[in-house]
Amino acid sequence: MRVRQRMERLLELPEGSLTGESRLEIYAGRRAVMDGRCRVLDCEEDLIRLHTGGGVVCFRGRELSIAAFSSHSAVVEGRLCAVEFE
Numbered sequence: 568m569r570v571r572q573r574m575e576r577l578l579e580l581p582e583g584s585l586t587g588e589s590r591l592e593i594y595a596g597r598r599a600v601m602d603g604r605c606r607v608l609d610c611e612e613d614l615i616r617l618h619t620g621g622g623v624v625c626f627r628g629r630e631l632s633i634a635a636f637s638s639h640s641a642v643v644e645g646r647l648c649a650v651e652f653e
Contacts, residue, residue, distance in 0.1 A: 623653035
């Protein structure tokens with residue numbers, strides 16, 4: 568086990584928070600927060616695709632938008648119907 572992974576366990580941090588892995592949190596099907604390096608591949612009202620270190624994440628739904636974005640995080644809002652990993 569790597570030092571960063573041990574630190575995460577000892578400090579009771581979410582897995583991947585110190586190792587630079589992407590992490591996705593979804594709130595009540597209305598908001599998704601992607602932490603970790605990402606870039607936008609597609610941004611439409613019914614589809615948003617983000618390229619992350621772990622691959623491509625597709626958000627499908629209605630009235631989707633990117634509420635906040637940086638090279639290290641993105642916030643997708645709207646009526647989320649599905650999340651797919653490519």
